[in-house]
Amino acid sequence: MFFTVLTIFPEMFDSFWNHGIIRRAIEHNKIVASAVNIRNYAKDRHQVTDDRPYGGGSGMVMKPEPLAAAIRDTAKTLNGAKTVLLTPQGRVFDQKMARELASSDGLILVCGRYEGVDERICHDLIDYEISIGDYVLTGGELAGMIIIDAVTRLIPGALGGEDAAAKDSFSDDLLEHAHYTRPSNFEDQEVPEVLLSGHHQEIENWRLESSVMRTLLKRPDLLHKKNLSRQEREILGKWGREIERILDLYQNGKKGT
Ligand code: 4FV
Numbered sequence: 001m002f003f004t005v006l007t008i009f010p011e012m013f014d015s016f017w018n019h020g021i022i023r024r025a026i027e028h029n030k031i032v033a034s035a036v037n038i039r040n041y042a043k044d045r046h047q048v049t050d051d052r053p054y055g056g057g058s059g060m061v062m063k064p065e066p067l068a069a070a071i072r073d074t075a076k077t078l079n080g081a082k083t084v085l086l087t088p089q090g091r092v093f094d095q096k097m098a099r100e101l102a103s104s105d106g107l108i109l110v111c112g113r114y115e116g117v118d119e120r121i122c123h124d125l126i127d128y129e130i131s132i133g134d135y136v137l138t139g140g141e142l143a144g145m146i147i148i149d150a151v152t153r154l155i156p157g158a159l160g161g162e163d164a165a166a167k168d169s170f171s172d173d174l175l176e177h178a179h180y181t182r183p184s185n186f187e188d189q190e191v192p193e194v195l196l197s198g199h200h201q202e203i204e205n206w207r208l209e210s211s212v213m214r215t216l217l218k219r220p221d222l223l224h225k226k227n228l229s230r231q232e233r234e235i236l237g238k239w240g241r242e243i244e245r246i247l248d249l250y251q252n253g254k255k256g257t
Helices: 010-017 020-027 064-077 095-102 120-124 141-152 200-218 220-224 230-251
Strands: 002-007 032-037 082-092 106-111 128-131
Touching: 002 010, 002 064, 002 141, 010 020, 010 032, 010 141, 020 032, 020 141, 064 106, 064 120, 082 141, 095 141, 106 141, 128 141, 200 220, 200 230
Parallel strands: 002 032, 002 106, 082 106, 082 128
Antiparallel strands: none
């Protein structure tokens, strides 16, 4: 998969390309990634890429000409790539969108700075507007890195194990189960016995219950929009009955007797 980032600070990506899963994915040609300086497409000798906003007001706006030239030139070499503008105006990024983007040939990620980009860029040069969340950044670069990171790890083989990402949080709209590693006793906290049992089916059951209950406690909204499997309904039912029992005990004043 191809990633080309259009930014006035390409050096911000130097360290991003050279660490962890992203570095490995580049070395194993799972992705081909580069950051291009929009300034290279500014025709004037000061390579100006921003100007004052029409209508007055504070801040600056990114000029359309260098951006349009950068997008068109990059799209020529990356045919089939989708152009993404990182902006608070966009659809909010999530794991479902990461999966969608991971099936495309390539992404051209346009990183704004200042107050944003000239609106005329969005008309016929941008395929998707994506936001990483309802807050305002100083630039789109960090948002670009987040998209590249979340999408790259979904590329088969990028995480090492072919299906390593299959059991992700949100892979089935559930939060991930609790994770433990050695030592089995840490500050008098034991690892759940079943995880040491080697009994794979029981471990799978425990992990599913851990996922369902963590999702219920931390992100019940995810369960509201999820079509629950029979096993997931049984787990919720069991805990629902347990809660009912406790309430009954309480109501019938048997609590603590
Ligand atoms: C942003 C976001 C974001 C807005 C103006 C860059 C800044 C500046 N991008 N998700 N939230 N961008 O705040 O993607 O140009």
